[in-house]
Amino acid sequence: MKTGLGFVAAVNLIIWAGITLYLFILDRRLKKLERRPGYRDHGGGDG
Amino acid sequence: MIYKILLTIWMNLIIAAVFLYIEPAAGFPGEVSRILFFHVPMAWVATLAFLLSMIASSVYLITRKVNADFLAQSSAELGFLFCFLATVTGSIFAKATWGSFWNWDPRQTSIVMLLMIYGAYFVLRSAVADHEKRRVFAGVYSILAFCTVPFLVFIVPRITNSLHPEDTLNPAKPGMDIKTLIFFLGSLCAYTGLFVWMLRLKVRMLRIMDKERGRINFHK
Amino acid sequence: MCFLKVTGIGKHFSTTILFKDISFALNSGDVMAITGWNGSGKSTMLRIIAGLVRPSAGQVEMFCDNKPIPKKFRRQYVGMVAPALALYDELTALENMEFFCRVRGIAYDRKSCFNILERVDLVKHAEKICGTFSSGMKQRLKLVQALIHKPPLLLLDEPGCNLDSRGIKSVKNIISDQRTWGITVIASNEKREVDYADSIVNLSN
Amino acid sequence: MHPTKSGRWITQTVSSTYLTEAVAIWFRDLRSEFRTRYAVNSILMFALTTLVTVSFSIGSFRIEESERPFLYAVLLWIILVFSALSGLSRSFVKEQEAGTMDILKLSARPQAVFLGKLLFNLTMLGVLELIIVPAFILLMGYKIKFPGCFVAMMVTGGLGLGAGTTLVAAMIAQANARGALFSALSFPLLLPLIITAIKGSERAAYGISAAGWPEVKIAAAYAVIMITVSLLLFPLIWEE
Secondary structure, eight states: OOHHHHHHHHHHHHHHHHHHHHHHHHHHHHHHHHHSTTOOOOOSBOO | OHHHHHHHHHHHHHHHHHHHTSOOOTTSSTTGGGGHHHHHHHHHHHHHHHHHHHHHHHHHHHHOBHHHHHHHHHHHHHHHHHHHHHHHHHHHHHHHHHSOSOOOOHHHHHHHHHHHHHHHHHHHHHHOOSHHHHHHHHHHHHHHHHHHHHHHHHHHHHHSOOOOOSSTTOTTSTTSOHHHHHHHHHHHHHHHHHHHHHHHHHHHHHHHHHHHTTOOOSOO | OEEEEEEEEEEEETTEEEEEEEEEEEETTOEEEEEOSTTSSHHHHHHHHHTSSOOSEEEEEEEETTEEOOGGGGGGGEEEEOTTOOOOTTSBHHHHHHHHHHHHTBOOOHHHHHHHHHHTTOGGGTTSBGGGSOHHHHHHHHHHHHHTTOOSEEEEESTTTTOOHHHHHHHHHHHHHHHTTSEEEEEOOOHHHHTTOSEEEETTO | OOOOOTTSSOOOBOOOOHHHHHHHHHHHHHHHHHHHOHHHHHHHHHHHHHHHHHHHHHTTTSSOTTTHHHHHHHHHHHHHHHHHHHHTTHHHHHHHHHTOHHHHHHHSOHHHHHHHHHHHHHHHHHHHHHHHHHHHHHHHTOOOSOHHHHHHHHHHHHHHHHHHHHHHHHHHHTSSOOTTHHHHHHHHHHHHHHHHHHHHHHHHHHTOOOTTOHHHHHHHHHHHHHHHHHHHHHHHHHOO
């Protein structure tokens, strides 16, 4: 096992943790917006 | 929610294993072969995203449901992101093995084409004010662009020979040992899962933004 | 014998509603006027009927001899005059007519074109480039363009604008002529033009 | 089709096909173009200026004899493609600017409009190539071993240029920013064609024999596919 690899793996894991954190926060925010009264999932035609 | 947590853990595992558990593949200088576990899944997700975007565009043109266009747009944007990342990782690999970041390898040529096509796609989207027209034009353009792709397959290999390691690092061929194969496929799954997650977030975001713009719904 | 049925038409541009829930039905021989303040969507309504604009809600159906006309064939049954519909400025009056005949698949014949031009007093100017025409002369030529294929549905958006008294008289003739066999829809606020109609739809209400 | 009643306007209809209607649109465009020289001026001026610049700065001896077939092919196609991109959108953009687009939508079938505009664009490209290619060959001293193959490459390349850009022209005419958009959108679609055309012209100039002129065939196939797909898609962007 070379010493450099552990460092690279750690950097990768930190980046990945950042990405997931961001995605989870985004998820929560969107959920909050969707739960607001008045949000209606139209999903239908373009008018 | 469960699948998102599982995905997070799974990705952690993959990253750790790729650097600390897997042996580097033979025939490549130093540790460069480890990029395979990131580069190939990115390229795969980009392909998947562009294909999905094309299909969603066609569905929009047939049914005129806005949701199909939201999917097409999100998929194109994510495809562009992953395509860009694949280009960067590919370039790093090229530098480490062949000594230059860019040498117009057929793979690099076609990926630049894709980036150009989707760059133009976003320019077109931003240039049309009317929302429905924008969706139709974007759909038409992506189908038209898709029709030019087969020509690249014909033409590009005639110009230069590829250095891209397909035969040396092809999971379908028996050259790869079983441990590498498992983590390679695992990484592929993880990236696809990540793509699906991001895609759903993006679609929900577009839907809320569309609502916020005060679109009036006549079909109450 | 043609029949035009408009049900629940609404149109909005992103955040502003232009009008909604407009419905009416017209038979051959009917003349209808669409009125409303400036910006109330009169022209847009006519464009929706012609099939140039997609409505946000509702539908326009047309039947000829009891057969429904699919939307993509509707343009063959529609003649339209509107301030925003321009003719080709680089061509002469006659060349414009020739083009519209050819493109609509009507036999072009110089003599009958002169006959039509005579009806709107344009014979003298038949060989002149349209770019040199006055707005009143252009308006007359637009009327000719709309009638060239004998449309069962005639859509007139401010037909009298820029016209002198003789021109207005020929508009009157055209409408009474159309009344004998087709539908006419006029979008206007001119009292004189609204008076030609048997029914009125007001978009401002 | 049209209800008739004697004594009213013109009554007789002729059997008309997409082609006759397309030809009517084509002739009308040519007539307007002949009177205003809207598109042809901008295309030719662009082409001539670039040609003069290239010829002045490179001349006929600056490049090694052995490099010429390839480099000249590149230069020629760059001149042709970018001058075409500078003017081919004119026919649609002018309809939009003059306010005649709606009247065209009302009177002609979409496929006929597309074919008419395509024919017009191909005419423009024909004029462009007829003037620029001989001028380029004379000014640069371009030696071509297989003139037949070279001409075929020019013809099919021109066809492909027209086929790949006409639908985009119709789209940008209805968009807000028209100027640079046309090149930005057309270029990625044209890239396979341009690469093929450069390769084919180089081969014709070198005199490397290849059975059956493969580049000419690829360019022709490109043109056919783009025209077919455009014909299918055009009604979607033309109506409403």
